[in-house]
Amino acid sequence: MTPRHRFRRTAPDFGRSVRGFRHTVLVRTETVSYRSALQTPGATAFFLASAPARVGVAMAGLGIVWLVHAETGSFGVAGLVTGSFAVAETLVGPQTARLMDRFGQPRVLVPLLCAHAGAIAALVALTLMGAPAVPLMAAGLAAGATIPQFGALSAARWSALLHGRAELTPAFALETISNEAAFLLGPTLAVLTATQVHPAAGTVLAGALVVGAGLAFAALRRTAPVPAPADRTAARGPGPLLTQNFATLLAINLALGVFFGSMQVSVSAFADVHHAASAAGLLYGLMSAASLLAGLAYGRHRRHTPPAAQLPLILTFLACASLLPLLANSPWQLGLALLLPGAGVAPCIIVSSTLIESVMDRSVLTQAFTWTNSASAAGIAVSAAAVGRLVDGPGGPRAGFIVPFLALTATAALTWCSRHALTTGNTASGQTPSTGSGRPRG
DSSP: OHHHHHHHHHHHHHHHHHHHHHHHHHHHHHHTSHHHHHTSTTHHHHHHHHHHHHHHHHHHHHHHHHHHHHHHOOHHHHHHHHHHHHHHHHHHHHHHHHHHHHHOHHHHHHHHHHHHHHHHHHHHHHHHTTOOHHHHHHHHHHHHHTOOOHHHHHHHHHHHHHTTSTTHHHHHHHHHHHHHHHHHHHHHHHHHHHHHTOTTHHHHHHHHHHHHHHHHHHHOGGGSOOOOOHHHHHHHTTGGGSSHHHHHHHHHHHHHHHHHHHHHHHHHHHHHHTTOGGGHHHHHHHHHHHHHHHHHHHHHSOOSSOHHHHHHHHHHHHHHHTTGGGGOOSHHHHHHHTHHHHHHHHHHHHHHHHHHHHHSOGGGHHHHHHHHHHHHHHHHHHHHHHHHHHHHSTTHHHHHHHHHHHHHHHHHHHHHHHHHHHHHHHHHTTOOOTTTSSOOOO
């Protein structure tokens, strides 16, 4: 009697528990969708505002190359001016981000964008007037120093809105996908406008997109991160950035830059050797498409494994997959071989961003995102130059494909050794590991 009585009393409770469990699972599945991230008040507005600006940033370098070469007839001068732009962007960007952490994005963005508009106008005018290389390089330096890194600014806004929430992982996946799309579209648009409209059209359009969309982005003050108090930033100085965890994350982004720079040169050299130079863009596009699709898939699913444990696995996969191009003997085989490395790129970037958001002090978050962007840009520049010399040697394109494998293998080993420190740093920050229990980030 007693057991039956107990069963009759507990059965409804059990049914309610099952229904409650099912409801919980459904809610968790919904909250980690792209829609739930974009439905966060203010999120869609700043995300869409940043999209044209990202395309403008992606157009800038190649637009300058076509402008300067068309007017001077020298790729050497074009390279000097573009290099000046890139160096200034890499070195000055983190300092600008520090001002934004201190004073807020809107207060710094507006004068910065006005200065960028003036620098672009000066660069175009000097080039069309036939100015010598030194003034052109000075204008290139000014343009690079004043171009905002919208990926870092947008990531900081997502973090301010969704800190500690499950929607952060799909939000960072959207960031990665948006950047990938911008760097697929931007260079193509720069070349088309410079060759079909006017040599200056690519640079002018890039500047217009950066300034116009940037001002719209700056006007969305409600989603901007709250500036860090003056006494806090003054007392800490650069301390929060001088940590082992951040050094590891910088090394990861540097290795990703080496991967991008090496692959661009090696794929182009491989296509040229096989008398299919025009296919180089398509081959590299296949890898980018695989990255886009992998990023979309990764961002849709929540994982209970902490990001610090995911990252070594992803980097190991990426390092092994980067060996596949060495086995290719024709352009179509290379296209297939690039799919797996491409599929590892976006998840790696998402998890890396998650860890930056979770282990770094919030008073330097914009700086942290900007420094990692700069590390990636430095990796691209150095590896492209080094691999260019390698592929001209007896090893040919295969020698170039070895470089990303070595860089990623070393970084994977570093990450395996640092995974416990990254997890501890995450917990010490008072945050739950990203995709683990309610917290995400990528």
